[in-house]
Amino acid sequence: MIKYSSLDRSNQEIRLVRLKSKNFVPTKPPSAQSNDVVPLYCELFHCRLGVGPPYNALSYHWGDSDDKRDIHVNGARTEVTRNLRVALEHLQESKSDVMLWIDALCINQTDKEEKDHEIKRMREIYGMSASTISWLGPADIDSDLVMAKIRKIGAHIESHDARGLFYKLVETPNSAESAEYDATNEEISTLMSTFLDSALREFFPVAAFDRLLLRPYWERVWIFQEIIVSPRVEVMCGYEKFPFEYFHNAMLFVPLLRMHVTKILGHELLARIEHEDGDTEMYNHVMEMSQSPHLAASRTCGMRRRFQEHSNTPYETLFRLLAKVHVGSVTHATLPKDRIWALLRMATDATSFGPVLDYTDSTRTVYTKVARAVIEAGQIDLLSLCQFPKSSVVENLPSWVPDWCAALQEPSGQLPWDTAFHASGPSSFQPRSNNTTLTPTQLKLKGCRIDIVEAVRPEWTPGPDGCTRDTGPVTYYLIDIMILCTQSNEKARESGVEIYSDPKTERELAPFRIPIADQEHDTIGFTRSSTVKSSKGYHEVLKNVRSMLSLRPQDKPPQSDEMQSYYNMMGRLRFRRPFISTKGYVGLGPVPTQVGDVIVTFLGAKFPYILRKSDSGDGTYTLVGETYVQGVMYGEFMRIGPETEWFVLN
DSSP states (O other): OOOOOOOOGGGTEEEEEEEOOTTOOOSSOOOTTOOOSSOOEEEEEEEETTTSOOOEEEEOOOOOTTOEEEEEETTEEEEEEHHHHHHHHHHOOSSSOEEEEOHHHHSOTTOHHHHHHHHTTHHHHHHTSSEEEEEEESOOTTHHHHHHHHHHHHHHHHHTTOHHHHHHHHHSOOSTTOHHHHHHHHHHHHHTHHHHHHHHHSOOOHHHHHHHHTSGGGGBTTHHHHHHSOSSEEEEETTEEEEHHHHHHHHHHHHHHHHHHHHHHHHHHHHHHHTTOOOHHHHHHHHHHTSOOOHHHHHHHHHHHHHHHTTTSOOBOHHHHHHHHHBTSOOBOSSTTHHHHHHHTTBTTGGGGTTTOOTTSOHHHHHHHHHHHHHHTTOGGGGGGOOSSOOSSSOSOOTTSOOTTSOBOOOTTOSTTTOOOOTTTTOOOOOOOTTOOOOTTOEEEEEEEEEEEEEEOOOBOOBTTBOOOOHHHHHHHHHHHHHHHHHHHHHHHHHOOOOOSSHHHHHHHHHHHGGGTTEEEOSSOEEEOOSHHHHHHHHHHHHHHHHHHTTOGGGOOOOOHHHHHHHHHHHHOOSEEEEEETTOOEEEEETTOOTTOEEEEETTOSSOEEEEEOTTOSSOEEEEEEOEETTTTTSTGGGGOOOOEEEEEO
16 A cells, blocks of 8 residues: 655645556565566656656546556555556556656545645646546457557648648538538548548448447546646557547548448449349448447547647636536546536636635535536526436435436527527526525526416437337327417417417417427537428428328328438437416426426526426425427517516525
8 A cells, every 4th residue: 555645735746656667676576465467666756746757647547446456656565446557557668667647646545635636736737747648448359450540540631730621621511502611521532532442442440440439438527637638648549559639630530431431332232232232241331331439539539629729728618518528428437526526627717616616525515516606607507407307326416406427418409508599588697695595505596487387298208319200209299289389379369368479470380390499400500490491391290100100101201301300300309398388388398397387587598497386385496497488489578578586496
């Protein structure tokens, strides 16, 4: 076990590991009790950050904490995880010592005060390293092959300084009128012609590439900070190693390669099948090429690029970083609170959390303090990520606090900074007065009461692969919304009160807008669906459903972009429940929505929300979640000048 001496904080001390060379001979032989086959010797010493010897910071996946192996540190046998032991074996050199910074060894993990201090310095430690080694793990059956391919492709793109060209292609709209897109695509195809042509003669190991992207390393939340802030990063798998820029370049090129090979081989394969000359190898390759790679590595590349574009300084708020990393993806951390701590120091507003956060705080306290600070700074739509059910990892979280351990989905209208919605109109967030008495788990917000939920329909929950053409669920979903829209129309006729500012348009378009939360797919992202494209897609979906139900496949409409877009949008709206309010508003609430729930819009919010009165009878509420409400999303309700009131959330 390592015997740690305290770091001198006034002198900006850190610890470094000197990994001794393979030629090193200890003065005292290791104990026979050691479980290592070949002993690894390290020396742990103090030095001043930025003044001491150059070092490489290690970025790695800790692995199973119960699977331990021995190394020798300062003459003492010390247990580390198998993953760390294997990494050290690969980093060790024959004749020279290697200087490393490794969190598991350089931080006294049993000293809570030191750990709190060093966690807050991680950005500086990685940022001042000579290099960061991104250790993906040991080689597997074909990782050396794919690493060699990545090196060759990445070096080619880097030598032509062409990474910006790929981003230009991604960020340029792809349409029939887009001459710029076609020109950029042609320029890239010419630049990469050697690799594209050879891919038809020598299949690119796409399955091996995907396995590299699916390694547990990429799901570790700390790697974002470790890779993004480091001035130089090297990707290492087994004994193969190259600059991170090569990996980034390959990540940009492989999607182009997939499209190129799938298109050409797909046509050739179809021709062979027509002549009853199937090719199993070619078929398997086309199927592999048509699959999308894991996105965690791609997201890391993009975040590192933007950080460097901003002169290695923070460029996004903590709220945005949390959403970018945790929404719609899988991340892992040994401690649940690290899902925030791993990103905190990269945020533009990091200093605002300094006075309230301490690494010794519990996960529940960290999540609650961060949520309060973000919301009370005016970023009120953090509430859109308060989704249910919450995980069992963190118990008793307030309803207004996102659970960063849960599987979070995008809100119905995208994330707040991407959506066209602005339910509260021109109103601004209004902070509560300082003399308000609240418990640590309560939040007070000002807003307007829209209506009460009168009836709900069965939940709409497509699978993780989106909306399939299974006629049953789609039929029930669309019919439920048609029924609610009809009931809304009847309410208006019977009461003589019109809730919509433009009733003819809103009531005519509601049946096709509500199922997709007024969203439409294009080549860039998702925008307001007030075009003929979605209307056409909706009617084609209805026609497709009718043909299937009537067992008349000859009436089935041909596949079209509009129909596929509509199916795609319905598939994005998971865990939703159609509802109608007492006044006739129709919308999509979260699955827990019940009759009697209150629909509100908070001042400054992009989305409306559903609340439920607390059972305590003290006038407080529980947040049920963000909602889509037809005729409210663009500030229409706020134009009538509704009264405002304060809501206290538990």
